Amino acid sequence: MGTSAIKERPLASLLQYGPVILQNPLSREEFVVLANQFPELRLEREANGKVIVMSPVKKGSGRRESGVIFFVYRWYFQNRKGEVYSSSTGIELPDGAIKSPDCAWISDERLAGLPENADEDFLQAMPDFLVEVRSSTDRIAALKKKMTNVWMKNGVRLGWLIDPYAEKAWIYREGQDVEEVTGFERRVLTGEGVMPGMELPLIELIG
Numbered sequence: 001m002g003t004s005a006i007k008e009r010p011l012a013s014l015l016q017y018g019p020v021i022l023q024n025p026l027s028r029e030e031f032v033v034l035a036n037q038f039p040e041l042r043l044e045r046e047a048n049g050k051v052i053v054m055s056p057v058k059k060g061s062g063r064r065e066s067g068v069i070f071f072v073y074r075w076y077f078q079n080r081k082g083e084v085y086s087s088s089t090g091i092e093l094p095d096g097a098i099k100s101p102d103c104a105w106i107s108d109e110r111l112a113g114l115p116e117n118a119d120e121d122f123l124q125a126m127p128d129f130l131v132e133v134r135s136s137t138d139r140i141a142a143l144k145k146k147m148t149n150v151w152m153k154n155g156v157r158l159g160w161l162i163d164p165y166a167e168k169a170w171i172y173r174e175g176q177d178v179e180e181v182t183g184f185e186r187r188v189l190t191g192e193g194v195m196p197g198m199e200l201p202l203i204e205l206i207g
Helices: 003-008 010-015 028-037 059-079 140-154
Strands: 042-045 051-054 083-086 103-106 129-133 158-163 168-173 179-182 188-190 199-201
Touching (some): 059 083, 059 199, 129 140, 140 158
Antiparallel strands (some): 042 051, 103 129, 168 179
């Protein structure tokens, strides 16, 4: 990218190299305003108000995320239980942080506790199941930390972290050690007891 393009679009230029952390912390209200002003950006907020700005994913990552959502939503369509959410959904944690997995499913039991006007706010129910798919600018160590310290710590029952570049996946189960899966050929991840019958053939995420 040329110098003139960088001057015209400095944030977009920086996001090519990975997430950008804003210097000043934002309140929840300020974060909402920012998210409304820049709907094209992926934003997350830490409990201390620190805001992380991430670029829209590239072609390959978008295709892989869509593939994951397809298999999860197909299970939902067949069973009509709970609700499925995409990566554009902000999930508000008890400590005030606002995070977004690449795909999430929440059971009817957890959704029942939401207020009537919940559709116009960040999601305030913890997913039963979720998926994080590594993109080219993601650090796998940071994603593992997010899985453990954010999602599993706050009540996710089953989570998948998928690295299509290394052809590895990690299965996070509530109260159990993490299981590592190596190689995508003939490997299928399942919804186990959380989403019985849901399957994701990992070979669909290669390339």
